[in-house]
Amino acid sequence: MNDDGHDDGDSRVRELLRLNAALDDQVRHLVRTEQKLFLSQRELGRQIARLDALNQFAIDVAGLASPERILERAADMLFALFPFDQALAFVVREGGALVPAVVRAVPGREPPEERAREACATVLGALPEEREPRFGTADELRRTTSFAPLLECVDAAFARDDPSPEATARAWTMVLPLSRRGTPGSDLEGVLVFRTRGGPLSFHEELPTAKDVAFLGLFARQIAAAVTSSRLLRDLQLSYERLADAQRERVERERLAALGELAAVVAHEVRNPLGAISNAVSVLARLVPAEGDARGMIAIVREEAGRLNQIVSDLIDFARPHTPAPKQESVATIAETAIESVRVRFPEAHVSLTTDGDASAAWVDGRMIRQALINLIVNAVLASPDGAPIVVRVSGGEDHAVRIEVEDHGPGVPAALAQRVFEPFFTTRASGTGLGLSIVRRAAEAHGGSVSLHDAPSGGAVFVIELPSEPAPQR
Numbered sequence: 001m002n003d004d005g006h007d008d009g010d011s012r013v014r015e016l017l018r019l020n021a022a023l024d025d026q027v028r029h030l031v032r033t034e035q036k037l038f039l040s041q042r043e044l045g046r047q048i049a050r051l052d053a054l055n056q057f058a059i060d061v062a063g064l065a066s067p068e069r070i071l072e073r074a075a076d077m078l079f080a081l082f083p084f085d086q087a088l089a090f091v092v093r094e095g096g097a098l099v100p101a102v103v104r105a106v107p108g109r110e111p112p113e114e115r116a117r118e119a120c121a122t123v124l125g126a127l128p129e130e131r132e133p134r135f136g137t138a139d140e141l142r143r144t145t146s147f148a149p150l151l152e153c154v155d156a157a158f159a160r161d162d163p164s165p166e167a168t169a170r171a172w173t174m175v176l177p178l179s180r181r182g183t184p185g186s187d188l189e190g191v192l193v194f195r196t197r198g199g200p201l202s203f204h205e206e207l208p209t210a211k212d213v214a215f216l217g218l219f220a221r222q223i224a225a226a227v228t229s230s231r232l233l234r235d236l237q238l239s240y241e242r243l244a245d246a247q248r249e250r251v252e253r254e255r256l257a258a259l260g261e262l263a264a265v266v267a268h269e270v271r272n273p274l275g276a277i278s279n280a281v282s283v284l285a286r287l288v289p290a291e292g293d294a295r296g297m298i299a300i301v302r303e304e305a306g307r308l309n310q311i312v313s314d315l316i317d318f319a320r321p322h323t324p325a326p327k328q329e330s331v332a333t334i335a336e337t338a339i340e341s342v343r344v345r346f347p348e349a350h351v352s353l354t355t356d357g358d359a360s361a362a363w364v365d366g367r368m369i370r371q372a373l374i375n376l377i378v379n380a381v382l383a384s385p386d387g388a389p390i391v392v393r394v395s396g397g398e399d400h401a402v403r404i405e406v407e408d409h410g411p412g413v414p415a416a417l418a419q420r421v422f423e424p425f426f427t428t429r430a431s432g433t434g435l436g437l438s439i440v441r442r443a444a445e446a447h448g449g450s451v452s453l454h455d456a457p458s459g460g461a462v463f464v465i466e467l468p469s470e471p472a473p474q475r
């Protein structure tokens with residue numbers, strides 16, 4: 001170091017410059033680190049959002065039995081995560097055809113559901129082989145993948161919203177085959193297609209990265225698994241329903257069989273003593289003088305024996321095997337004879353018949369249908385106030401099935417009893433056996449038809465028998 005201190009000054013300046021440069025380096029390094037940190041934080045945020053969405057998707061679709069609903073949720077979720085503005089989801093139907101199931105477009109634009117269905121209704125007989133997610137321009141994917149027919153129908157579906165054919169060709173497109181295994185040719189539950197509407201993509205400033213595509217592949221597997229479970233769930237539900245139906249039918253059949261057996265035994269045991277009583281009463285009637293109380297008593301015994309006999313007849317009818325022997329018969333004529341038979345018992349009743357349509361020749365067991373109609377008309381007469389009209393309507397319904405209605409002006413059937421009135425032995429009448437309507441129901445069902453109860457506009461009851469036009473399969 002010399003006396004004027006120049007060297008000292010120079011070296012201090014140099015030292016300062018060196019320190020300054022080092023500081024500069026440090027600052028640059030710090031900025032770079034912070035930038036990296038920011039980027040990885042953003043990436044982390046994105047990954048968390050996706051995991052969160054995946055998780056939410058799994059929760060949302062658990063227990064859904066409809067593949068369409070699952071694809072709706074999947075399309076909505078991917079729409080929220082990626083900047084596409086059109087989506088079409090296809091589902092594989094039984095028989096292996098891909099059919100459009102869900103259409104989505106940016107909010108504010110009505111999803112062109114109808115158009116998509118029309119455009120894609122017939123194109124997709126054969127399933128594509130690929131199972132990996134594919135991303136590129138529509139043109140590129142059409143040339144390099146087996147999704148070409150699918151992409152064409154997507155173009156057609158969205159054609160009205162697309163700016164120009166050139167823009168459409170450049171539209172960024174993501175095809176997501178929904179497969180649990182993801183290997184070429186393996187199981188396929190459906191395909192999701194996402195697009196931008198024409199112009200270039202603003203994919204958060206960048207195109208989907210390898211990570212994005214990997215995530216989409218993972219998600220596609222999860223959607224496929226959910227769709228598979230939903231199909232299994234639906235099958236299971238259907239099986240349960242069928243099982244419950246079969247069980248209900250079996251219980252009903254067994255109950256009726258047991259009732260039938262009991263009825264047959266009772267009827268047989270009652271009919272013989274009843275015959276003896278009737279004979280004895282006839283003899284008594286001849287023996288006692290025409291005047292006096294005894295005659296009145298005998299009349300009561302005779303009437304009550306007649307009623308018992310009617311009950312026994314009902315029971316025997318109920319116990320009879322119910323296999324119809326159908327012939328081509330005119331239901332209108334059957335109804336006429338039923339009305340005649342009721343008039344013999346109730347000469348005061350106002351029963352009229354209207355016929356409409358071609359019900360003249362149906363395949364029916366005339367005896368069974370006549371008995372059923374008699375039961376309905378007698379019920380109507382007993383429920384109606386004196387002189388109130390009862391209408392029997394016979395019509396050839398849709399598909400030439402036969403419809404018979406019996407309408408009265410009585411009080412109707414309370415809603416709480418609407419199902420019970422068809423049960424055997426259910427009655428609200430002191431002198432009823434409660435078999436009338438169960439015989440009606442059995443006759444209708446033996447023909448493959450049904451009987452139902454409705455409210456008449458007047459407040460009375462309308463019983464409707466519907467019979468198919470074809471003979472019922474023999475059980």
Ligand SMILES: Nc1ncnc2c1ncn2[C@@H]1O[C@H](COP(=O)(O)OP(=O)(O)OP(=O)(O)O)[C@@H](O)[C@H]1O
Nearest residue numbers: 379380383412421427428429432433434435436437
């Ligand atoms: N047209 C009707 N209006 C109001 N209630 C009715 C009518 N038809 C049937 N019901 C109700 O349904 C019940 C059951 O009818 P169902 O014909 O099976 O037996 P029932 O008439 O009581 O006896 P039966 O065996 O002698 O016919 C009746 O007791 C009555 O309460």
Ligand SMILES: [Mg+2]
Nearest residue numbers: 375379436437
């Ligand atoms: Mg009755």
